[in-house]
Amino acid sequence: MSEIVHNGPTDATQARGQAYSGDPDGDADAPAVQHLPLDAWHRARGGRMVEFAGYHMPVQYEGVMAEHLWTRENAGLFDVSHMGQLLFTGEGGADPARALEALLPGDIAGLGEGRMRYSLLLSEGGGILDDLMVTRRADGIYMVVNGATKYDDLGWLRENLADDITINHMDEQALLALQGPKAVDALQRLVPGVADLTFMKAAAFDWNGIPLWISRSGYTGEDGFEISVPASAAATLADALTEQPEVKPIGLGARDSLRLEAGLPLYGHDLDEDTTPVMADLGFALSKRRREEANFMGASRILLEREQGPVVKRVGLLVEGRQPVREGAAVVDGDGNEVGKVTSGGHSPSLNGPIAMAYVPAAMAAPGAAVTLAQRGKVHQAIVTPMPFVPHRYHR
Amino acid sequence: MSRYFTEDHEWIDVDGDTATVGITDYAQGQLGDIVFVDVPEEGKELAKGDEAATVESVKAASDVYTPASGTVIEGNAELADQPGLVNEDPEGDGWFFKLTLSDTSELEELMDETAYAAFVSKL
Numbered sequence: 001m002s003e004i005v006h007n008g009p010t011d012a013t014q015a016r017g018q019a020y021s022g023d024p025d026g027d028a029d030a031p032a033v034q035h036l037p038l039d040a041w042h043r044a045r046g047g048r049m050v051e052f053a054g055y056h057m058p059v060q061y062e063g064v065m066a067e068h069l070w071t072r073e074n075a076g077l078f079d080v081s082h083m084g085q086l087l088f089t090g091e092g093g094a095d096p097a098r099a100l101e102a103l104l105p106g107d108i109a110g111l112g113e114g115r116m117r118y119s120l121l122l123s124e125g126g127g128i129l130d131d132l133m134v135t136r137r138a139d140g141i142y143m144v145v146n147g148a149t150k151y152d153d154l155g156w157l158r159e160n161l162a163d164d165i166t167i168n169h170m171d172e173q174a175l176l177a178l179q180g181p182k183a184v185d186a187l188q189r190l191v192p193g194v195a196d197l198t199f200m201k202a203a204a205f206d207w208n209g210i211p212l213w214i215s216r217s218g219y220t221g222e223d224g225f226e227i228s229v230p231a232s233a234a235a236t237l238a239d240a241l242t243e244q245p246e247v248k249p250i251g252l253g254a255r256d257s258l259r260l261e262a263g264l265p266l267y268g269h270d271l272d273e274d275t276t277p278v279m280a281d282l283g284f285a286l287s288k289r290r291r292e293e294a295n296f297m298g299a300s301r302i303l304l305e306r307e308q309g310p311v312v313k314r315v316g317l318l319v320e321g322r323q324p325v326r327e328g329a330a331v332v333d334g335d336g337n338e339v340g341k342v343t344s345g346g347h348s349p350s351l352n353g354p355i356a357m358a359y360v361p362a363a364m365a366a367p368g369a370a371v372t373l374a375q376r377g378k379v380h381q382a383i384v385t386p387m388p389f390v391p392h393r394y395h396r
Numbered sequence: 397m398s399r400y401f402t403e404d405h406e407w408i409d410v411d412g413d414t415a416t417v418g419i420t421d422y423a424q425g426q427l428g429d430i431v432f433v434d435v436p437e438e439g440k441e442l443a444k445g446d447e448a449a450t451v452e453s454v455k456a457a458s459d460v461y462t463p464a465s466g467t468v469i470e471g472n473a474e475l476a477d478q479p480g481l482v483n484e485d486p487e488g489d490g491w492f493f494k495l496t497l498s499d500t501s502e503l504e505e506l507m508d509e510t511a512y513a514a515f516v517s518k519l
Binding site for chain 1: 404405406419423428429431432434451452453454455456457458459460461476479
């Protein structure tokens with residue numbers, strides 16, 4: 001028996017974190033795989049560690065399926081400390097929100113304190129360099145970016161922001177996500193007041209003298225929270241959370257299947273520099289004021305594409321039969337020509353069948369359209385389906 | 397009846413010139429939750445080391461090779477609807493296929509249970 005294909009989170013090729021130009025190691029060979037603040041904590045709990053985004057990370061504890069279903073019914077604790085936490089401040093009256101608007105298509109200046117939004121870092125050609133979360137805090141603009149891209153992002157941001165904008169890479173902070181319908185019960189018990197947050201709102205809290213920055217957000221489609229905590233206190237907090245009866249630690253495997261069911265794209269798989277927000281069906285990230293101003297990176301290409309419609313589009317697929325169709329499978333037309341690509345795919349534990357995301361020609365992108373997929377010499381039939389595959393249950 | 401093992405974590409039970417093939421408990425543990433198994437059809441001729449079946453877990457797809465040459469007598473039809481049998485009983489009800497062996501001397505190159513246990517302990 002030998003493995004022939006992996007799903008995303010166990011794929012070492014995702015670990016593309018590159019030293020950015022300011023790194024004293026310069027362009028050393030492949031950077032050494034790093035350890036998370038909770039490395040020993042994961043290993044002590046039976047986490048099976050794999051390399052992901054340049055870090056050793058737990059892909060599973062008791063099993064992907066059980067962890068996935070536990071999160072949908074209870075609460076799962078995810079270590080997402082590999083992600084980049086950045087804080088932007090301005091000197092001499094410079095406004096970091098306005099400065100960032102040159103690079104992101106979202107309304108950042110209009111964010112009230114404690115409000116957050118999903119946005120995209122765009123190239124000059126309108127391609128997606130990263131997807132991220134931006135929040136206005138009292139002390140600046142806080143941004144969470146993907147782990148595999150954070151050093152490239154830092155380089156790009158530094159290069160494209162004026163010198164009066166300071167970027168603080170908060171690499172002394174760990175990031176935990178608590179996700180699931182019972183997350184609020186568990187966290188409210190430890191940190192009274194978090195239940196008052198609604199979806200996409202955030203605030204500072206104190207837990208036994210430890211400062212926490214908590215948002216009501218996440219990437220599973222469930223209600224839940226993301227908690228920025230000093231790395232030195234991360235294990236204490238993770239212990240306190242997993243002592244709650246609703247909470248179990250969850251690995252990357254279930255994180256991937258949960259976000260796939262929720263229809264949420266994964267950077268480096270469903271999004272990359274060759275895809276635009278319009279192709280990726282992320283039009284909601286193009287704020288109205290910003291579209292009218294048309295002054296963000298890549299605006300001319302993106303706004304034209306928005307008007308004319310994209311040539312290809314990201315869609316959800318329900319695959320017939322039981323066999324998973326995974327990233328890299330081809331979308332083929334009636335003559336067997338490749339016309340698109342599956343960018344994520346696998347077994348949906350909640351639906352008990354295979355689902356996928358793919359880029360297909362606009363003519364095939366309507367819900368209900370039949371699509372043919374080819375994988376390792378075998379043909380599979382699929383139906384275009386509106387996403388999310390499993391309804392979101394955010395606390396609005 | 398004797399059981400042999402491969403370094404690719406297949407097992408083969410031999411009874412005369414008839415054999416049953418599956419994957420080991422160690423293999424199913426490494427794969428995790430199995431969601432799909434594709435077994436070979438009756439009559440298929442297989443040479444030792446050929447890809448004989450596909451097993452897919454939540455995480456990955458893997459090929460299963462035949463530990464010995466022969467002709468497939470039967471694929472385990474139960475696995476189509478119950479792929480989880482491979483997790484529950486990998487070395488019993490979760491068998492993959494049966495075949496008529498064409499060269500029983502090939503079995504001499506395989507590991508016995510003790511040798512396989514020693515092999516796995518070093519992984």
